[in-house]
Amino acid sequence: MSQRVLILGATSAIAHAYARRKAAEGASLVLAGRRADALQANAVDLRARGAAQVDVVEADLADIASIAEVAASCRANGAFQEVLLAYGILGDQAQAETDLALARKVIDVNFTSAALWLLELLKGQPATQPLTLLVIGSVAGDRGRKSNFVYGSAKGGLERFVEGLQHARAATATRIVLIKPGFVDTPMTDGIAGKGGPLWASADKVAGDIAKAAKSGTPEVYTPWFWWFIMAIIRNVPRVIFHRTNI
Template identity: 50%
Template sequence: MSIRNSPRRSGAVSKQQGSNVSQTSKTVLILGASSAVAEATARLYAAEGARLLLVGRKAEQLEVIAADLKVRGAAVADIALCDLGNVTPASVAENVAVWTERLGGVIDDILIAYGVLGEQSRAETDLADAAAVMQVNFTSAALWCLAVAGQLEQQRAGTLVVLGSVAGDRGRQSNYLYGATKAGLDKLVQGIAHRLSKVGARAVIVKPGPIDTPMTAGMKKGGPMWSTPQAVAAIVRRAADRGGVTVYAPKRWKFIMLIIRFLPDAIFHRSSL
């Protein structure tokens, strides 16, 4: 599959321009940059003067986000167009190489923040629909994780942060297909973290609870179980710099999911979670 990268924007750093940008500026690649959490995280990086490359499908939306990030202090806010969930192994490898070059040959932080919620009831009977959810949430995301892990291993530095979900901690009738894809991603990132620990790079899976975003527009919201994109973004940003392999967002979900995971089946199966 052919994936089109946008031409180099005027704010991007070329070899000739590189001396005009602080060499201490962090380079950040964001896959799924138009998601609410990704945009909120990008704003935190922008305030630090980072050089950002935003990847997604919708050029107009990405351009608006990039312009806003420049106003907020980003040294560079560039875009690349890609349907991240519909890729081949070859296209993934090619694009990671191209994007790394556009960021100057080294990527400090990579955030993978795209996905689809899907509709559990439809996916249970429509296998094509189920396959589409799995392709976007796990198969494609796993390829991006492996490709950027190779880059970080070569650099012997940098951090991969992947947005997972507490839904992956235990299969529940309301969203077990979505949860299964996030569970698979969780184990993949854990393995990558183990691999990268030998060379000084890191990988982190951040597991939010429900977030008030367009993705959850059809759900009843409110109450202590819900978070905002800004609150989760702050946790994502901290996780890129320090902490363990698995980070719950917010932290209370670690204890909530601990209880849910260890509920006996006889009790759990009487619930409607």
């Protein structure tokens, strides 16, 4: 019997790169996201790449009021052994500092709805039934920085939430993995000035690191690996010095 995999935010570049890897393994996939045309196009591609079955669920995953209903639709054909939570938005930091509606959207999409999705996915999950939850966070959550603290605080909150879930589920068959990408070359980051260079990774590179983490069950993974060292330095710079930087 093929592995059943749910991908939340299936039209993102990282999510689709990961879905291609699962399709090649013969997995049954459920693709959830907002853009019906992109979901259907991805489904065609994944079937051609070997997926046993591909179903599509069109929904606004950040709509908090509909999470339980959408989750039920996703589970219509059976339980999942693996879930990738891959949706999110960057937002504009400068605008978010004065536009409270935008700030709330960035926080609700990247933290509130994501946290509630994780609770919904774990609701009633038997302690002995294997389930792997792969949650895409960000290195931006490691320390508050003036360049992206609205987005970064939401990802930082998600990290603490995942850490708590890992503790709560430590004695069960549920594995929860936090994926922390650095700069990734995707349409989501097209608005970042100076995009490109050695610190930037492809969506496929990140998808490969997610696949390794899914197999190993490592609780936290920086991708590419060198971001662990970069963020260790940033986290440990004394505040009096850090406040003089422009990052």
